[in-house]
Amino acid sequence: MKTIVICSGGLDSVSLAYKVAQENTLTALLSFDYGQRHVKEVEYAAASATRLGVPHRIVDIRQIGAALSGSALTDDVAVPDGHYAEETMKVTIVPNRNAIMLAVAFGMAAAQKANAVAAAMHGGDHFIYPDCRPGFMNAFQAMQDAALDGVAQVRLHTPYIDGSKADIVADGARHGVPFAETWSCYKGGQIHCGRCGTCVERREAFYLADVADPTEYDDPDYWLAALAERGA
């Protein structure tokens, strides 16, 4: 199955790229520039494509991002510290981002005669992001089946959709993912901050998967304090 992987350069999507490269036919990595605070993440995606020997495409949707204002990912609003579970993280939602990115990826797959688009949404995102849930994925596939009827057949491949981020770390370890060469932090530092939502989630996932975390954090113990605060 010729598959395009949507890859941000983060832990989840780089793990997915390695999985697809070993289990299917990886044809390209596709990244989106939606006005992230830094380009470091996309550089990690480019490096992953080089290591996997496939083309890397970056689609610039910054102007769309500007039109869809109101998100901490692209605006001047401060990124809140802490775990995704906290209500304050809702500020990071870009309305309809997954529908937009998946629709672009399906268009690219149809044009390039690929059979599948793979995306790394996982179970840990379900409770806060509606466009990361299985119901959305099924509805999206049905929409694309109608949109491309007679033109192309493209499957949405989301192997992590019912798993946790810890499951992705375990799966990535099995596929030899160089985790140190993936980027999660929402802040634009030289190394991972260790305090933002994605850093806390990343650190916790390695712990739960019982996989050594090679990531260098500016504040490596913050996640434990955040965990204790949540009463877990």
Add this chain to the structure above:
Amino acid sequence: MKTIVICSGGLDSVSLAYKVAQENTLTALLSFDYGQRHVKEVEYAAASATRLGVPHRIVDIRQIGAALSGSALTDDVAVPDGHYAEETMKVTIVPNRNAIMLAVAFGMAAAQKANAVAAAMHGGDHFIYPDCRPGFMNAFQAMQDAALDGVAQVRLHTPYIDGSKADIVADGARHGVPFAETWSCYKGGQIHCGRCGTCVERREAFYLADVADPTEYDDPDYWLAALAERGA
């Protein structure tokens, strides 16, 4: 119902804008720059927004268009003459364009707290474009309901979906649309060529609706010859 109208500057979508302005609450016109051969069409959309007293937004998806290569609308392939019904017009399909544009429009509606996105797909497009059919519209609405669950409620409004282009001309005439200030031609001339698929379709729609066509065509009688050739 606060409604954003996707408006290319063509006859169909300008008619839709006038309809929505009179029957609902028009909040903005949204155009896409996807690397059309000329910007004339988008200028007509801007002029329509000015006349209707609403903001006009242009979202540049040219880079996406470049990634989705293979279409006569954006490439150097010659635009075929004749009616859309002819098989040769399939070259004008941009894979997944409607899904992409609607997803962006829904994101904008969610961000701006609009209740609806209106789009001018009509029955005449069904047989060749799968992403203009009612089945696609229903599937798209279901996808967006899932994607925006708990975030926003946005309806897809497609009042022309079961009508013909002639029905749009008749409806536009009722709403006082200045048809001469709309653009259909796929070629980049000073006036409508009268020979390309959209020109033939436009001329025929005025004829069938029994509405005077104020459009100046370079070849005003070509549509009749095309009609005769099809044996109609």
